[in-house]
Amino acid sequence: MTDLSGHAVASRARRNLRVRILRSGSAGNAILLEAARTRLLIDAGIPLDVIARELAPLDLTLSDLTAVLLTHEHDDHARSVGALARAAGIPVLANEHTLQQAANFLGAAATERFTTGTTFNVGAFTVEPFLIPHDAVEPVGFTLSVDGLQVVVAYDLGDVDGALRERLPAADVILLEANYDPRLLGVSGYPWFLKNRILSPTGHLSNESAAGAAVWAARGGKAQTIFLLHLSEVNNLPPLARDVVRWALEREGIRTARVQAVRSNAAGPLWEALLADASTP
Numbered sequence: 001m002t003d004l005s006g007h008a009v010a011s012r013a014r015r016n017l018r019v020r021i022l023r024s025g026s027a028g029n030a031i032l033l034e035a036a037r038t039r040l041l042i043d044a045g046i047p048l049d050v051i052a053r054e055l056a057p058l059d060l061t062l063s064d065l066t067a068v069l070l071t072h073e074h075d076d077h078a079r080s081v082g083a084l085a086r087a088a089g090i091p092v093l094a095n096e097h098t099l100q101q102a103a104n105f106l107g108a109a110a111t112e113r114f115t116t117g118t119t120f121n122v123g124a125f126t127v128e129p130f131l132i133p134h135d136a137v138e139p140v141g142f143t144l145s146v147d148g149l150q151v152v153v154a155y156d157l158g159d160v161d162g163a164l165r166e167r168l169p170a171a172d173v174i175l176l177e178a179n180y181d182p183r184l185l186g187v188s189g190y191p192w193f194l195k196n197r198i199l200s201p202t203g204h205l206s207n208e209s210a211a212g213a214a215v216w217a218a219r220g221g222k223a224q225t226i227f228l229l230h231l232s233e234v235n236n237l238p239p240l241a242r243d244v245v246r247w248a249l250e251r252e253g254i255r256t257a258r259v260q261a262v263r264s265n266a267a268g269p270l271w272e273a274l275l276a277d278a279s280t281p
């Protein structure tokens with residue numbers, strides 16, 4: 001890369017909030033948020049070389065990352081957090097219980113504790129971890145704010161509860177689970193114990209529940225982008241998840257929200273917005 005293009009990339013990155021789902025789904029999850037030279041990875045459930053490969057088109061390397069935030073200790077979110085933290089020289093940020101449960105993935109990685117429900121700052125971002133209903137020790141979603149823009153991340157959750165509803169209408173970008181279609185799950189070859197786990201209020205979110213959350217969020221009146229993620233490869237289809245949510249919005253006469261379903265095991269599109277304070281260093 002020439003100096004000139006390097007400068008161009010640096011100045012663009014300074015002015016924009018960028019969000020990219022590197023991977024989502026039961027095979028592994030990792031989400032990048034960047035603003036004002038702060039680069040956060042939410043979860044690292046995919047191999048390091050895949051993370052590095054997905055960062056390259058964004059002109060980023062592992063060592064450009066600032067921190068990795070961990071939602072919960074399940075393999076598909078936590079598998080590579082320790083290796084990533086050590087390779088990139090960055091800390092893993094999580095609540096105490098999650099750090100304890102994920103100890104086998106952390107090794108000697110640097111860790112920093114946050115308290116669920118308490119807001120903290122990482123570089124340019126203000127982050128609020130909030131409890132979500134899922135069968136992990138202390139699973140969280142995040143709101144991440146920078147210069148008046150807000151991103152809500154909520155995946156691996158069995159129900160849309162009050163805590164999430166409270167946060168959805170203020171979001172500009174929503175990264176929301178749409179795990180399964182109930183009919184496909186019903187006829188799939190999954191064993192009953194697994195179906196029951198997915199269906200439980202601490203399991204995963206159906207397309208219909210995601211649609212309900214999207215309608216609730218969009219009633220707030222903001223022009224929102226809603227990414228559907230953590231889609232099951234067996235019990236869902238991206239066009240189906242997208243249409244269930246779009247139709248629910250249309251039935252309510254809501255045309256401000258854009259909905260995009262992210263295919264399992266593939267990178268999602270890059271979402272970018274100009275920061276309100278373009279002079280942020």
Ligand SMILES: [Zn+2]
Binds near residue numbers: 026076077156230
């Ligand atoms: Zn998961």
Ligand SMILES: [Zn+2]
Binds near residue numbers: 072074134136156
């Ligand atoms: Zn999980």
